[in-house]
Amino acid sequence: MLDIALLRKDLDNVLARLNKRKSPQPFLDEARFRELEGERKTLQSRTEELQSQRNSLSKQIGGLKGRAAKGEDTAAEVEAVMAQVASIADELKASADRLDVLQTELSAMLLSVPNLPQDEAPVGADESGNVEVRRWGTPGTYGFAPKDHVDLGGPLGLDFETGAKLSGARFTFMRGPIARLHRALASFMLDVQTQEHGYTECYTPYLVKAPALQGTGQLPKFEQDLFHVTSGDGDVADSKWYLIPTSEVTLTNTVADTIVPLDQLPIKLTGHTPCFRSEAGSAGRDTRGMIRQHQFDKVEMVQITAPEQSSAALEEMVGHAEAVLQKLELPYRVMALCTGDMGFGAARTYDLEVWLPAQNTYREISSVSNCEAFQARRMQARYKNAQGKNEFVHTLNGSGLAVGRALVAVLENHQQADGSIRVPVALRPYLGGAEVLKP
Known part of the structure; x- marks a missing residue:
């Protein structure tokens, strides 16, 4: 199996090397790969953003509980923040599930892609x-x-x-x-x-x-x-x-x-x-x-x-x-x-x-x-x-x-x-x- 990091970093070079095996290369669906990778990047970025928001909200909850210990009424604020955290948890779960589906399809695609020939290998069709x-x-x-x-x-x-x-x-x-x-x-x-x-x-x-x-x-x-x-x-x-x-x-x-x-x-x-x-x-x-x-x-x-x-x-x-x-x-x-x-x-x-x-x-x-x-x-x-x-x-x-x-x-x-x-x-x-x- 090829290193997926190599495809993400330099897909054009990978495709050029696969073309040395057979041209046009029939091994990797370039359009579908780019589509899956685009969605994966978007989901990962959104996941990182949500995790940052959840961390920030968790700190807010800690502060609100500290105020409550001093006798201030923060129940409504805590409830609102907790609702936000729950919403973020639901979206994170949906994102994780979708990322699993994407990773499974990407892995399946790579199982059908042959190895990349070394530069020393003679180039030929048959x-x-x-x-x-x-x-x-x-x-x-x-x-x-x-x-x-x-x-x-x-x-x-x-x-x-x-x-x-x-x-x-x-x-x-x-x-x-x-x-x-x-x-x-x-x-x-x-x-x-x-x-x-x-x-x-x-x-x-x-x-x-x-x-x-x-x-x-x-x-x-x-x-x-x-x-x-x-x-x-x-x-x-x-x-x-x-x-x-x-x-x-x-x-x-x-x-x-x-x-x-x-x-x-x-x-x-x-x-x-x-x-x-x-x-x-x-x-x-x-x-x-x-x-x-x-x-x-x-x-x-x-x-x-x-x-x-x-x-x-x-x-x-x-x-x-x-x-x-x-x-x-x-x-x-x-x-x-x-x-x-x-x-x-x-x-x-x-x-x-x-x-x-x-x-x-x-x-x-x-x-x-x-x-x-x-x-x-x-x-x-x-x-x-x-x-x-x-x-x-x-x-x-x-x-x-x-x-x-x-x-x-x-x-x-x-x-x-x-x-x-x-x-x-x-x-x-x-x-x-x-x-x-x-x-």
């Missing part, structure tokens, strides 16, 4: 405006026509038919060697992030209540992209859980409604979870294979930092994701996302795109974002700075990596002519020392 930062590795050459992961994975136990029979389209069933490879990749990624990069491994719930998703920005704007379940007990509103779209939600919300001591920052958390997304906006895209699934696994990285640490932490986290790709011997490139392609809560984002030979292109495998104080303000996550003042933390998140897409990349990049898969050296200890996976 993914065509993304900027390549660097590449690592060289796409392999093959003395045969490379197969895609669907054809390679089938003989290894990758079973889309059973997945569809059980759950419908965009679900996958794995058995045998492919299931073991999937598990090995997740374990390998967790070990890299915890043993080499200093993250604390976490196991989190897969179901959360609405406030957690509001805190990280998925609600209310993206509810259609989420799966939810309800309990048979109690009121429906109290028994509704959402399946996590990413463990960014659970890991980041560990600091919700807390004040973190400065000496505990940065906090670095990682976890391996399934992720559940309806992908409502992706109909017709990537219907073949594992690229876009309703259920997929991911090893997530989250950092909670002081504001002055977050820019460096973003670069560090990109390096942490790159390290996994390099150890898996997978060619990739790093892309700085433009303002029109960044996620809702991000102020700055890098995508890592891995090379897929069968598609002859790079595809996203990790997205790493600095959300600055956007999520923290929604979660009321703060820290005590060096001056002893409470201030919002900055939050960052990124994939380290998407397990299914890493599996796709390993199959396709390390395939051999006979359909077997060469196991990257770093992954072999997780597969009992196997150098090759064979059907």
Whole structure:
């Protein structure tokens, strides 16, 4: 959530920055915001005026009571002043009620407004405006026509038919060697992030209540992209859980409604979870294979930092994701996302795109974002700075990596002519020392 004080102080600049995301910006109803703010200012001014009058009248009452103690008849004057005080109290109550309504509507408006992009973010309308930062590795050459992961994975136990029979389209069933490879990749990624990069491994719930998703920005704007379940007990509103779209939600919300001591920052958390997304906006895209699934696994990285640490932490986290790709011997490139392609809560984002030979292109495998104080303000996550003042933390998140897409990349990049898969050296200890996976 944006700082409403920033909108009140410099609305024109906020609107100009939102226009960098999409022009004309559709996020904030400027006319309605100005109308609400105008009424709020008027009410607050009137409230201050009434409070001043009430204080003055209270002093008058004290003086009148002092005169009465001396034997003067002040009953009529006291009654008149008391009537004025009662009238002011009624108007103050009405003003307070109306201010609550205004604040509720203003807060609701802000929940649908995305984060402001950093000045360093490339300006562009869509993914065509993304900027390549660097590449690592060289796409392999093959003395045969490379197969895609669907054809390679089938003989290894990758079973889309059973997945569809059980759950419908965009679900996958794995058995045998492919299931073991999937598990090995997740374990390998967790070990890299915890043993080499200093993250604390976490196991989190897969179901959360609405406030957690509001805190990280998925609600209310993206509810259609989420799966939810309800309990048979109690009121429906109290028994509704959402399946996590990413463990960014659970890991980041560990600091919700807390004040973190400065000496505990940065906090670095990682976890391996399934992720559940309806992908409502992706109909017709990537219907073949594992690229876009309703259920997929991911090893997530989250950092909670002081504001002055977050820019460096973003670069560090990109390096942490790159390290996994390099150890898996997978060619990739790093892309700085433009303002029109960044996620809702991000102020700055890098995508890592891995090379897929069968598609002859790079595809996203990790997205790493600095959300600055956007999520923290929604979660009321703060820290005590060096001056002893409470201030919002900055939050960052990124994939380290998407397990299914890493599996796709390993199959396709390390395939051999006979359909077997060469196991990257770093992954072999997780597969009992196997150098090759064979059907």
